[in-house]
Amino acid sequence: AQSVAQPEDQVNVAEGNPLTVKCTYSVSGNPYLFWYVQYPNRGLQFLLKYITGDNLVKGSYGFEAEFNKSQTSFHLKKPSALVSDSALYFCAVRKADKLIFGTGTRLQVFP
Amino acid sequence: DTGVSQNPRHKITKRGQNVTFRCDPISEHNRLYWYRQTLGQGPEFLTYFQNEAQLEKSRLLSDRFSAERPKGSFSTLEIQRTEQGDSAMYLCASSLVGPGTNEKLFFGSGTQLSVL
Numbered sequence: 389a390q391s392v393a394q395p396e397d398q399v400n401v402a403e404g405n406p407l408t409v410k411c412t413y414s415v416s417g418n419p420y421l422f423w424y425v426q427y428p429n430r431g432l433q434f435l436l437k438y439i440t441g442d443n444l445v446k447g448s449y450g451f452e453a454e455f456n457k458s459q460t461s462f463h464l465k466k467p468s469a470l471v472s473d474s475a476l477y478f479c480a481v482r483k484a485d486k487l488i489f490g491t492g493t494r495l496q497v498f499p
Numbered sequence: 500d501t502g503v504s505q506n507p508r509h510k511i512t513k514r515g516q517n518v519t520f521r522c523d524p525i526s527e528h529n530r531l532y533w534y535r536q537t538l539g540q541g542p543e544f545l546t547y548f549q550n551e552a553q554l555e556k557s558r559l560l561s562d563r564f565s566a567e568r569p570k571g572s573f574s575t576l577e578i579q580r581t582e583q584g585d586s587a588m589y590l591c592a593s594s595l596v597g598p599g600t601n602e603k604l605f606f607g608s609g610t611q612l613s614v615l
Binding site: 397420424429430431432433434437439478480482484485486487488489490491492 | 502503530532534539540541542543544549554555590592603604605607608609
């Protein structure tokens, strides 16, 4: 069954430091993986996706994600965190024609 | 930028009452999805439409839930005889699917349902 796991409920990082939000996946076949962000009182917004090709995927707002097949991971990264990056982040995998989301990780960036 | 619009933003109802939510997707999008999100959880898939055809329903969607997309544009989600366990944020998303599209889902801000 297609699923993703986000092992951390919350990640705290100081502004200017690099950040990583973790995601592991369990899929049969080739995975189609996504990251979405949810700001307070806003809908989920697409950040980036991996379908095939380069293992390092670049997305919106300076975020990137690294697909690692041997570790079945798709961690979200940013070299230098901003306070405005504080939000809820969801990893997702495509299953048939829909997305299956993880439980989310709250990112808190402190000034 | 006319994104995905959901109405109402909030709905408070008493147990046993019926409620209906509306979603207006981005106009050219042919796919429309309904998800449900509770506190501390990720969005859970409920159902989706390709144009006006409802192609899949989750096992989460009991007989009390019904969704329609009559003309392939807006969609409604009705919950009959609401229960306290139905309290959640109901999210709508749309996408354009076809050759050369990027599979990106656009989400609305959701309808927060509270069943008392």
